[in-house]
Amino acid sequence: MSGDTLPVEARFGGARPDAAGRRARLRQYQQQLLERMQAARLSGGARLQQLGVMIGTERFLVDLTQTGEIVPLAPICTVPLTQPWYLGLANIRGNLVGIIDYARYLDAGETAVAPDSRMLTFAHSLGFNCAILVNRVYGLRQASDMQVAGERLVDADNNEWLVLDLAELVQDPRFLHVAAAT
The missing domain is CATH 1.20.5 (Single alpha-helices involved in coiled-coils or other helix-helix interfaces)
Incomplete structure (x- = not known):
């Protein structure tokens, strides 16, 4: 045969x-x-719940209404002549999604890829087909249970958290221009 x-x-x-x-x-x-x-x-x-994630070396809280889904890392196709923080495009459920390293965007190093790494997609309501590379997902958190310390929040375990507003990020002109300066 x-x-x-x-x-x-x-x-x-x-x-x-x-x-x-x-x-x-x-x-x-x-x-x-x-x-x-x-x-x-x-x-x-x-009470408003946020998703706790690690990006680079910082912990962030992201409003659930601004997030789409959490997906395992997919192969990322680099795009030439783009900013270093724009990692490229990934196919997520048949859609091309721009992948961002937010730590690099903040000039705070880079997000290391590890077994716990994931891609956090933006909510469709933001109108942006994008995802942020995260080192780790901590799950749901209650910011109202945390203490305010300057620009950070501190939880009961003394972990510091920053708030990441994706709706504000997609309004930032710097974020909107992924082309590298020539």
Whole structure:
């Protein structure tokens, strides 16, 4: 029997059961997180929740209404003649998304890629097909439970947090011009 007449599964090994299980668990986790994020958005009288993330060496709180989804790292295609903080484009669920290293944007080093790294997409309502590279996702946080210390918030464990306003970021002229100066 030639290779051309074998079923597709036999020729290409088929889907590995462990990979299919991981995908199913990841989809379930993403669905649960999406449901929690939507519930937080819809609860008008409830306390405002933010998503805690690590970018570079800093912890940031991002308003849930400004975030899309958290996705595993995908291959990033670099784009020539762009700013160093514009890492390039990634295919996320069939959409090309610009990937930003916010630490580099702030001139605060770079965001190291590690096993816990993720891409945090912007909410569709911001009108920007973009994602920020994050070292780590800490989950939901309550800024109202934190103490204000200058421009930072301090949680009960004495961790310092900065607020990242994505809606403000997409209004910044510097952010809007990713082309490198020539």
